[in-house]
Amino acid sequence: MIPYGRQTIEAEDLAAVAEALQSGWLTTGPRVEAFEKAFGETLGVAHNVAVNSGTAALHAAMHALKVGPGDEVIVPAITFAASANCAVYEGAAPVFADVESDTLLIDPASVAGKITARTKAIVAVDYAGQPADYEALGALARKHNLKIVADACHAPGAAYKGRAVGSLADISTFSFHPVKHLTTAEGGMASTQDAGLAASMRRFRSHGIDSDHRQRSLNGTFAYDMVELGYNYRLSDLQCALGIAQLPRLAAWVARRRAIAARYDAAFANLPFARPLAARADRLHAYHLYVVELDLEALGMDRARAFNLLRAAGVGANVHYSPVHLMTFYRERFGTGEGQCPVAERAAERILSLPVFPLMTDADAARVIDAVAGLAK
Numbered sequence: 001m002i003p004y005g006r007q008t009i010e011a012e013d014l015a016a017v018a019e020a021l022q023s024g025w026l027t028t029g030p031r032v033e034a035f036e037k038a039f040g041e042t043l044g045v046a047h048n049v050a051v052n053s054g055t056a057a058l059h060a061a062m063h064a065l066k067v068g069p070g071d072e073v074i075v076p077a078i079t080f081a082a083s084a085n086c087a088v089y090e091g092a093a094p095v096f097a098d099v100e101s102d103t104l105l106i107d108p109a110s111v112a113g114k115i116t117a118r119t120k121a122i123v124a125v126d127y128a129g130q131p132a133d134y135e136a137l138g139a140l141a142r143k144h145n146l147k148i149v150a151d152a153c154h155a156p157g158a159a160y161k162g163r164a165v166g167s168l169a170d171i172s173t174f175s176f177h178p179v180k181h182l183t184t185a186e187g188g189m190a191s192t193q194d195a196g197l198a199a200s201m202r203r204f205r206s207h208g209i210d211s212d213h214r215q216r217s218l219n220g221t222f223a224y225d226m227v228e229l230g231y232n233y234r235l236s237d238l239q240c241a242l243g244i245a246q247l248p249r250l251a252a253w254v255a256r257r258r259a260i261a262a263r264y265d266a267a268f269a270n271l272p273f274a275r276p277l278a279a280r281a282d283r284l285h286a287y288h289l290y291v292v293e294l295d296l297e298a299l300g301m302d303r304a305r306a307f308n309l310l311r312a313a314g315v316g317a318n319v320h321y322s323p324v325h326l327m328t329f330y331r332e333r334f335g336t337g338e339g340q341c342p343v344a345e346r347a348a349e350r351i352l353s354l355p356v357f358p359l360m361t362d363a364d365a366a367r368v369i370d371a372v373a374g375l376a377k
């Protein structure tokens with residue numbers, strides 16, 4: 001089975017982790033700062049806070065932006081639940097915006113219609129690896145005094161109008177889960193150009209304490225204060241060592257993902273029943289996911305059957321995502337449901353993610369193409 005996504009672990013990764021294990025610093029050591037610095041240099045972003053998941057990065061971002069009870073946060077309906085959950089962690093209410101029908105990115109027109117006096121922030125998801133429309137979202141944010149968090153968990157290495165993802169929002173969040181572009185097993189980063197927001201997120205990842213173990217050790221002091229409530233969201237030195245080792249290959253990995261996507265695009269252009277999601281000409285798409293929308297009427301089958309046929313052909317297709325506003329928790333807690341985001345609801349019944357990851361060979365891609373074409377038989 002060709003999975004939909006998979007990490008790349010090579011000799012330098014093993015060596016880097018082994019070295020970290022022997023270094024004396026397993027966590028809160030020098031590799032954390034080194035990873036933050038290297039990651040920031042790759043994206044061109046000044047302040048980077050390493051945390052132990054993309055979810056923790058989103059939570060820290062909400063806290064730093066002072067999202068709280070009584071606030072609303074606008075989130076696209078098509079995303080991973082964490083994009084919305086982070087608002088709930090801080091006592092706010094997510095409000096679901098619909099998506100553009102051809103890209104499934106958050107639709108600025110829908111966002112505009114969901115802004116109220118309570119709206120505090122927008123979580124813009126760079127779904128599948130393509131940046132959202134930050135120009136349109138930025139105009140709304142300026143007009144209504146809102147903050148933007150880029151959930152860029154799918155999009156390190158992507159760009160919008162020549163500007164790197166990471167620099168497009170007040171805070172950008174990344175995930176280093178194994179299916180993502182680079183991995184630290186579990187891990188995340190919150191990136192910002194704002195030193196104050198970064199300082200808040202640094203405290204938040206370590207209990208709300210104003211210094212960490214290494215700083216106190218360097219300063220020869222034991223005293224610290226806990227100035228607010230935080231969590232243990234720290235990323236270990238072992239994981240940061242892996243991240244540092246992975247980073248130099250990020251650009252080549254994005255290029256390989258794009259090359260596989262180009263093969264799929266060319267092959268599916270002639271298939272009447274599998275429409276790849278649109279890639280905007282003004283963006284560099286990092287292809288965390290390659291998503292096709294099936295024309296189920298033309299195919300004469302439901303999506304579950306297409307999914308099972310692909311799996312039977314050794315293609316680990318997947319679905320990203322079922323709309324978050326249709327999840328039981330959101331229905332029960334926030335009264336969300338069908339009809340609130342009709343474009344997302346329709347597309348979510350028809351999409352399939354096909355395998356795309358750097359270690360895939362051209363022969364693997366050809367197998368995927370054959371399996372998709374074979375659905376019509």
Ligand SMILES: Cc1ncc(COP(=O)(O)O)c(C=O)c1O
Nearest residue numbers: 053054055080082153175176177
């Ligand atoms: C869009 C999006 N946001 C947030 C996350 C959460 O990242 P993590 O799994 O590292 O907590 C994910 C992970 O799949 C994601 O896809």
